[in-house]
Amino acid sequence: MKYDPDQNGYYGEFGGAFIPDELQENISQLTERYIEILESPKFKQEFAYLLRNYAGRPSPLYHAPRLSEKYGARVYLKREDLNHTGSHKINNAIGQILLAREMGCTHIIAETGAGQHGVATATVCAKLGLKCTIYMGAVDVERQALNVARMKMLGATVEAVTTGGATLKDAVDVAFAYWVAHPEAYYLLGSAVGPHPFPDIVARLQSVISQEIRQQLLEQEGRELPDYVIACIGGGSNAAGAFYHFLEDESVHLVQVEAGGHGTQGNEHAASLSCGTKGILHGSRSLILFDDKGEVREPYSISAGLDYPGIGPLHAYLAQTGRSTVLVATDRQALDAAREVSQLEGIIPAIESAHALAALPQLKFRPDDIVVVNLSGRGDKDMPTYLREFGL
């Protein structure tokens, strides 16, 4: 399709595979085989089985009546928060671990920020009996103690990374370095970032989200196409999944919501689409937050899952070509949106997902517009943040 990467892994001028020689062989094998494996009846059957019986899919598409009334449109929430382990991350973890197994890999390595991807990966590794090592910044290990405990309970090894700012970007750096030294391991990227073919693999595996939305809208509204699909973006995996089967339906407005932190006029944010410049990070060319010296800048967001200085190449392309609209939600706007959906619909969202909800007051709808917000995860992990911010 029109929005697939080209032969060299490019979406327009974004993407590619900037990788050290040590990884060339493994990545080109993966590039050669991934589509054939993902499209094989054996893979499709096992993936569908596990999504249904292990992850709990299809996730409901919930018509939110009180949010609808407030914003003057037909607002739906795609309930990825109801998946096993609490977010959309499990879709990708299941898919890539099946892919890794098919490629003959038995050791899975992954990075994690908030710990959600680490937990999803450790979960599926436990289920399928694979060795699992998770790299996590020491600051995040501290901040996300509960998720670290989950990973350990699931039998994974958690490596605390103390270099740099000791957060997500540093964890990715160290995980990449391990991979270069051990190319036989499978690096399970948690978002639609990294060298080709990872952004495409992640988008395809998460595309079950938009596949279900189409079906569910047909059942509930008598038409497959919404007017808006709104998703928050960290690296871009939940957005890629929610957009995928609508990319070529130009009537569907795709809205990407970035983490504005304390506001984009300063430096404390993670808005790489709005404020980034072209460059290379973690194996691909995209829009990245650099400082004056040309070093990758330490991003900031209240949400650990959106706190990344880059963005997937597909997303940079969608923004550049105008196929998507880019909005920014600050910490404050996300917190207000989190409280609002909690009290209007009885759903406490992940603070990441609250950024997507914060787009609602920023858009102008017509009364019969169908608006789908991808509720990427649940708020259990964010209760300490809500407790602190709201003085509960």
Ligand SMILES: *Cc1c(COP(=O)(O)O)cnc(C)c1O
């Ligand atoms: C990880 C995470 C995100 C951000 O990652 P994407 O790859 O941009 O989707 C968003 N929401 C939740 C709940 C997450 O756990």
